[in-house]
Amino acid sequence: MELAPDGPMAIPLWINGHAFLTVTDSFFTVTNPATGEAIRRVPLCGASEAAEAVKAAQAAQPEWAMMGMPARRHCLANLAEALDRYTGHFAKLLVQECGFDEARATAEVGEAVAALQGALVGQTGVLGVVLDDSRPLANFAEAIAPALMAGATVVVKPSPKAPSAVYALCELSARAEWPAGVLNLMQGDAAAIEGLCAGGVDRLIYSGHAALGVQVGAIAEAAGTPFEMKAA
Numbered sequence: 001m002e003l004a005p006d007g008p009m010a011i012p013l014w015i016n017g018h019a020f021l022t023v024t025d026s027f028f029t030v031t032n033p034a035t036g037e038a039i040r041r042v043p044l045c046g047a048s049e050a051a052e053a054v055k056a057a058q059a060a061q062p063e064w065a066m067m068g069m070p071a072r073r074h075c076l077a078n079l080a081e082a083l084d085r086y087t088g089h090f091a092k093l094l095v096q097e098c099g100f101d102e103a104r105a106t107a108e109v110g111e112a113v114a115a116l117q118g119a120l121v122g123q124t125g126v127l128g129v130v131l132d133d134s135r136p137l138a139n140f141a142e143a144i145a146p147a148l149m150a151g152a153t154v155v156v157k158p159s160p161k162a163p164s165a166v167y168a169l170c171e172l173s174a175r176a177e178w179p180a181g182v183l184n185l186m187q188g189d190a191a192a193i194e195g196l197c198a199g200g201v202d203r204l205i206y207s208g209h210a211a212l213g214v215q216v217g218a219i220a221e222a223a224g225t226p227f228e229m230k231a232a
Helices: 047-066 069-085 087-098 102-117 136-150 164-175 190-199 210-223
Strands: 013-015 018-020 027-031 038-043 126-131 153-157 183-185 203-208 227-231
Touching (some): 047 126, 069 087, 069 136, 126 136, 136 203, 136 227, 164 183, 210 227
Antiparallel strands (some): 013 018
C-alpha cells in the first residue's frame, strides 16, 4: 500500500468480495509506533456500513454451508498457501502497524497459516469478530478458521491501529477464489461494534487483551448478542 499524494492512503471496507468505499465524518490515522509516522487511515463506520457487511455475510452463508466440509477445507488450505507465499508482505504490514520486529512478525504470519491449515470444526452461523492490535493476523485466523470449517460466514472489525494485514487477508481470499460474502470487513470503533450487533450477527467474538474485551462484551450484552472472549 502506497501513500496517496495528499497524505496517508485510506483503507476501505471489504464487503461481498470486493473493496467497499464509504464516506464517513471521521477517520482514524494509523501510525507506525516505532516512528510516529502517519502511514494509513481508516474510516470510522457505524450502523449503515455494518448492515451492508452483515447482509452480505447472511446472503453467502447458506451456499457456503451447502458446499460441504471438504470443499470448505480446500478453500482454507488454498488461503493458507497463498498467505504463506506472501509472508514477507504480511510481515511488513505487521512491522509497520504493530511495532513488531521482523522475526516476530514473520512468526505471526506462520501462526496464521497454521491456524488456517489445521482448523477444527466450530459453530456455524454469521459471526462478528472484533480484534485488538496485539496479534491481529494470528488472532483473526484462529478465531475464524473453526467457524468457517463449520459453514459460518464472517464480518471482522480489526483494530483501527492495525487494520492492514486483516484487510489484506480478506482481499487474498478473493484471489484464492472464495465465494463472495464469506469474509467481510468493516472499519471503525465502538459504533461499528454496535452496528454489528444491531445488524444481526448470530454471535460476537473478541480476540485480544481482556481489558478491551470487557468493553466489547458490554456492548454485546446491551444488544442481547451472544458473546465470546478469547483473551490474549
